[in-house]
Amino acid sequence: MNFLEKRILEEGTVEPGGIIKVDSFLNHKMDIGLLNEIGAEFGRLFAEDRVDKILTVEASGIGIACIAAQYFKTDDGKMPPVVFAKKSQTLNLSNDVYHATVASYTHQNENIIRISKKYLSAGDRCLIIDDFLAAGNAVAGLCEIIKQAGAVCVGVGICVEKAFQPGGKRLLDLGIKLCSLAIIRLDDSGGIYFVRREQ
């Protein structure tokens, strides 16, 4: 059992509808020491992938992505920037954006996610980082935006994947390198256990 699986067993809970609550350390109150362990692990898993940019979706992926960026170096020796897709059209976001439509299970709505065309360029080697992978809609939306820009998705780093939802298979079927630090199944009584993906 790795550090994240251990923490999930200690503090995570399962709510009706298969909602995994890890908001005491990951996506509401954030344990910055843990985020550094997660970032270091992503740095190790994607060390050979020459990451130019880290992409995520607001809001809960942002902190994880920013901490993780510290464990990467671009070709010029700097930490890669983090670009987060925005869920709302604000006055300080121009109209010149790549966009995709994303359904959210936990929010029970649909969002258009947007990244300014200025911040994603053809050929950019992008790593997607997010807290959860369930249906895979948010990641698929980011992949769609990466494709629109002519950029490349070199991989997807996920903290918690729900094996009982289709996101993992969906990304693997697209040939995407997917690394999830904890892959959760639920037993008949709703208890959490972890599985490993066959490589």
Add this chain to the structure above:
Amino acid sequence: MNFLEKRILEEGTVEPGGIIKVDSFLNHKMDIGLLNEIGAEFGRLFAEDRVDKILTVEASGIGIACIAAQYFKTDDGKMPPVVFAKKSQTLNLSNDVYHATVASYTHQNENIIRISKKYLSAGDRCLIIDDFLAAGNAVAGLCEIIKQAGAVCVGVGICVEKAFQPGGKRLLDLGIKLCSLAIIRLDDSGGIYFVRREQ
């Protein structure tokens, strides 16, 4: 001129309505090296304030708050957790929340921001960190939530304050320790210049 003021002059732009765009390095594409400089500066400015928790509002404050937390230590020698207020009621946020209503100028709407009661306790010494201070509504909302919890606001760390909007005066009138790394005024032709607050 400090490192952030310099970067704002190099890359920031002013849009109609006094919108300051710094999304090439601060709140859409995020320069993680710069965020570390910002975090280190907040660490220095609030070094004596015994910060237990860092609070912010989703989304653009989260990355800055998480990086900044690395420059603080709580009494037990750990980095303080970051708690971000959520703008929407999601399935994975319980109903047992502190909340406040916040108007957003850049989003041109009103949000209820929420923090789970589990993650804010009486006596917690909270530092608020955010990217922008304009009218001060988001920070005032967090202060209201801190008050509901019986916690203490030990200070507010802001990256970019608009001196031509009332947020700064509003917080100082409440007796709050406010440290803004760049305080912007606009000249008659809309050009940016910086002012210092009298101590």
